[in-house]
Amino acid sequence: MYVVNNPAFFLSHRLPLAQAALARGDEVHLATMPGASVPEVLALGLVHHSLPMTRSGGNPLQELRTLGSIWRLFRRVKPDIVHLVTIKPVLYGGIAARLAGVPGMVAAISGLGFLFMGKSGWKRRIALQLYRCALGHRNSRVIFQNEEDRDALLQAGAVRPAQVVMIRGSGVDLQRYPALPEPDGPVRVVMAARLLRDKGVEEYVAAARQSAAAGAGVQWLLAGQPDPGNPASVTEDDVAGWRAEGAVEVLGERHDIAALYASAHIVALPSYREGLPKSLVEAAACGRAVVTTDVAGCRDAITPGVTGVLVPVKDAAALARAVMELAHDAEQRREMGRQGRLLAEAEFDIRKIVQMHLAIYDAVSPRQLAAPAA
Template identity: 40%
Template sequence: MHPPYPAAPRRLLYVANEDYAFLMHRLPMARAARDAGYEVHVATNVNAGASAIAAERFILHPIPFQRGGLSPSAALPTVRAIRAVETAVKPDVVHHSGLQASVLGSLAALGSSIPVVNAITGLGYVFTSSTLRSRVTKQAMVWLLPRLMNRSSSFVLVQNPDDRDALSALGVRPEKIALIPGSGVDTDRFQPLPEPDGPISFGFAGRLLTDKGIRALVAAHRLLRAEGHDFNLLIAGSPDPANPASVSPDEIEQWRREAGITLLGQIKDITELWQRCHIAVLPSHREGLPVSLLEAAACGRPLASTDAPGCREIAINGQTGLVVPIESPVALADAMKRLAQSPDLRARYGKAARQLVEDKLSARIIGRSVVALYDRLTSGIPVL
């Protein structure tokens, strides 16, 4: 008799609009799935991340993805490409990363019974902007999302209670929504760092968007410099021309000329930023659960942020940092100054931030939760 053939590995397909977005936001959970025995495939628009994805032993499928493109002319080639990848790969479960991938991927999955995880990591510009274009798009999403997300094989993954409640209010059935806080942070790679020498430095990591609070942060920095404080602001990130909320090249050049502002652009190892900074600042309007604050917290940095969805899950006022209203440069400047002038507060909040990550938000913890979700879906067990 022939020995029994080994069971084929279950196949997991990630769909993301950009390779760097997959590497930034999905890598810990993809690693956890791989280590649990899944064969991991990634369908995405390839920019510079192909070698990094291959190094993880994931199978890459380049597809066209026009970021911000939900118009039929922009969406149709992507929907066709996703469907073609699914036909070739025959995945056991598909994980759509972000709102755009969830909408286009769900359209591609129409008529299929493959279990689909729609990861809505923050509701994005469409839901935070008040422009006419975004209001029209939001109305379309209000009509479309419940119809796609409530399909029998479809489930929604959110990172914070606010997004869960917002999707429920849009008509997504509660039993279709699973809450897992964030994508996890590697607590072995990101270790507590000693404070740097020299003047107090604030660090910002993220895209240079109004929605990320970058203009409010620069305004707060100007207020502090005008008061005579020798504080520095280090900005790691770049504009996002595909996003209507992006800052302009002229603004960036103006910031580059201002005292105390250092523009680092995209940096390969974000720990370099937290090695140089005393405090992490992200005055965002809305997040899923911000990776930049998770990584800063893992490095033992105190946080200054807003009482916004997603941010409040990691920036807890009086525990891991200080929290201010959205788009309030004066309040933000006061919080930044308070942290800058108190080594005791920075040490206490930084220690608590690291502990919160270790207790609830590490890659190990989040990875186990996400793999358990995949296991239930591939086994036909109800999610909730």
């Protein structure tokens, strides 16, 4: 059973794992909050369970209700293995799995969230205590996408070294994301992400203004939309102002990311912190040079100086300079794209990612535990 906050996130980031488990004969369930993507989940042959889960965590009674609902679900369905993805499912699902006696648990740490961006405080201490409780399952694996998140939870005593598995991201289908030649015309840079302040969207817009003021001739594209359920989201008024200003071309939400990257020359993501961003994995597969920030997750998605360029976080001027330098150096830009594709083939191929997960499921399977010793 997969436990994820949002069914749309499951479809975009974990669906190949579930399909591979189904193909080998496993019964696969998915527990999420309600959403418009649930019918698609059902059509794929998965059993869906709705959870009373909210995006925010401001109401303690609501959070306890969510934890209790997950516990009751585990007690009723009795999954052999639960795979917990995103922060709330990991924290609450991990505690519920221990209380309900679920035989095997897999937790995917796809970023530790905003609590780990700033200085330590009481909220961070509470979060670490929750991680210690949630990840204490005796028969479990904890998947990390970058070393910084791994080290933070190891040092806090929230995970044991034997639990740790490193997998760089959720993978990419290399056939659906081909590496195509750069298009003709002006150099285009694109950022594709939810429009959150901690994704660096404001720095991206500021860098576009500086590029325009310098007469660089670079076109700056922004794909995504605000996320009203997230306190870090920009507003619709912000987006309307950017459209009116014209420094960036605001595209709205796009699902044809491979085609979008094929129409561009550079991919940028000036985020403050990530697990390992799918947008940069897809950029590598598409053979596009990357400009991103020197923070956890982002630096792990590239080979610095080989497939992309790292810039300081929250530094719009450095972002603008790096983009403009690549815009005017076609040879370096194209070589970075070529190396990015090689990186994707070596590290991000969805087929390899799927096989690694199936091996983890086998390792924590109660069938494996029941097998006689050799």
